[in-house]
Amino acid sequence: MKRFIVTGGYGFIGSNLVRLLLKKKFKVLNIDNFSYSAQKYNLRGISKKNYIFKKIDINNRNKLRKILINFKPHGIFNLAADTHVDRSIDDSSNFIKNNIVGVFNLLEAIKSIKTKIKLIHVSTDEVYGDIKGAKRSNEKYTYDPSSPYSASKASSDHLVTSYVKTYKLNALITNCSNNYGPRQFPEKIIPKMIFNIIQNKPLPIYSKGKNSREWIYVDDHCEALIKLFFKGKKGEKYNIGSGFNCNNLFLVNSILKRFKKRKIKIGSKVKIKLVRDRPGHDLRYALNSQKLKRTTNWRPRVTFEEGIEKTIEWYIQNPEFFKNISKKLFTKRLGLL
Numbered sequence: 192m193k194r195f196i197v198t199g200g201y202g203f204i205g206s207n208l209v210r211l212l213l214k215k216k217f218k219v220l221n222i223d224n225f226s227y228s229a230q231k232y233n234l235r236g237i238s239k240k241n242y243i244f245k246k247i248d249i250n251n252r253n254k255l256r257k258i259l260i261n262f263k264p265h266g267i268f269n270l271a272a273d274t275h276v277d278r279s280i281d282d283s284s285n286f287i288k289n290n291i292v293g294v295f296n297l298l299e300a301i302k303s304i305k306t307k308i309k310l311i312h313v314s315t316d317e318v319y320g321d322i323k324g325a326k327r328s329n330e331k332y333t334y335d336p337s338s339p340y341s342a343s344k345a346s347s348d349h350l351v352t353s354y355v356k357t358y359k360l361n362a363l364i365t366n367c368s369n370n371y372g373p374r375q376f377p378e379k380i381i382p383k384m385i386f387n388i389i390q391n392k393p394l395p396i397y398s399k400g401k402n403s404r405e406w407i408y409v410d411d412h413c414e415a416l417i418k419l420f421f422k423g424k425k426g427e428k429y430n431i432g433s434g435f436n437c438n439n440l441f442l443v444n445s446i447l448k449r450f451k452k453r454k455i456k457i458g459s460k461v462k463i464k465l466v467r468d469r470p471g472h473d474l475r476y477a478l479n480s481q482k483l484k485r486t487t488n489w490r491p492r493v494t495f496e497e498g499i500e501k502t503i504e505w506y507i508q509n510p511e512f513f514k515n516i517s518k519k520l521f522t523k524r525l526g527l528l
C-alpha cells in the first residue's frame with residue numbers, strides 16, 4: 192500500500208485530496224499547522240483506518256525529518272500555503288514565511304534523509320502573470336508574478352527546481368488554475384457569493400467584472416495530482432487546467448441563475464455591486480494543459496455546469512461549514528492600499 196503525506200490537508204484542496212487518497216485505499220498522513228483557513232469540518236466523517244494527523248508547521252524541519260523517517264512516505268503532496276491574494280497585499284509576511292521559507296525547510300528535511308521520496312509541489316497558474324488576448328500559457332512560459340502571493344509561489348517553484356538540479360531531489364511542480372468545489376474557505380469568490388446569497392447580502396465584484404479565470408473542479412485537480420505522482424517526471428512542470436474560462440460577471444450570474452432555478456427565494460439586497468479593483472489585479476489567466484494530458488491521459492471529468500451545481504448543493508447542505516468560521520475572517524474587504 193502506498194503511503195502519502197499531504198501538507199495543508201485541512202485546507203480546501205488538501206482535504207479533498209486526503210478524501211480522494213483514502214477512497215483509493217492509500218495510507219495518508221496529514222500535516223497542517225492549523226492556520227485560519229484550516230477547518231476541522233473539512234475532514235469530518237473520514238475513516239481513521241488509514242489516516243494520521245500531525246499538527247506541525249512545515250517550517251519545523253526537525254519534526255518533519257522525524258516524520259519522514261518514521262512514516263516512510265512514497266510521496267508528499269505539498270499544499271501547505273497562505274493562499275489569499277488580498278491578504279498578501281495587506282501583509283505578505285506569512286506568505287514569505289510559509290510559501291517560501293516553509294518550502295525551503297520541507298526541501299531540506301527531504302534532502303537530509305537521502306531517500307527517493309517523490310515531492311509533488313502544488314503551485315498556481317498565477318505565477319505566469321497576466322495572459323493577454325486568447326493565448327494560453329504552457330510550461331515554458333516566463334514567470335511574471337503580479338502579487339506577493341504569486342511571487343511567493345514562483346519563488347518556491349524556483350527553489351524546488353534548484354533542489355532537483357543541485358541535490359537530485361525527486362520532485363516535480365504542478366501549476367493549477369482556479370479551483371472550486373466543496374470546503375473552500377469563503378474569502379474566495381465562489382463560496383463568498385453563495386454565502387452572501389444565502390445571507391441576503393450584496394455581491395461585490397472587483398472593477399467591471401471582466402477578469403477572466405480558468406475554473407477547475409477540485410476533484411479533477413486532485414485526480415491529476417495522483418496521476419502525476421505515478422507518471423510525472425522528476426524536474427518537470429505540469430499545468431493543470433480544465434480549459435474553461437469565464438469572467439467574474441458571468442461566474443456570479445451563473446451562481447445566481449442556479450439559485451433561482453432551485454426556486455430559492457433571493458433577498459432584496461442580493462445584487463451585483465461593482466467595487467474598487469484590487470491593486471495589481473491580473474486580467475486573465477489561462478493554461479495550456481496538453482503536457483499533462485499527453486503524460487498521464489488525464490482529462491477533466493466535471494463540466495462547469497455540473498461542478499457549479501454540485502458546489503452550490505454542497506454549501507446549501509452543509510450550513511455548519513459557514514457557521515464554524517468567524518465572520519470577521521471573510522466579510523471584511525482586504526487588499527486595498
Ligand SMILES: NC(=O)c1ccc[n+]([C@@H]2O[C@H](COP(=O)([O-])OP(=O)(O)OC[C@H]3O[C@@H](n4cnc5c(N)ncnc54)[C@H](O)[C@@H]3O)[C@@H](O)[C@H]2O)c1
Binds near residue numbers: 250
Ligand atoms: N485554491 C485554488 O484555486 C488554487 C489554485 C492553484 C493552486 N493552489 C495551491 O494549492 C494549495 C492549497 O490551496 P487551498 O486553496 O487549499 O488553500 P487553503 O488556504 O484552503 O489551505 C491551506 C492549508 O495549508 C495550511 N498551512 C498553511 N501554512 C502552513 C504551514 N506553514 N505548515 C503547515 N500547514 C500550513 C493551512 O492551515 C491550510 O489548512 C496552495 O499551495 C495553493 O497555492 C490553489
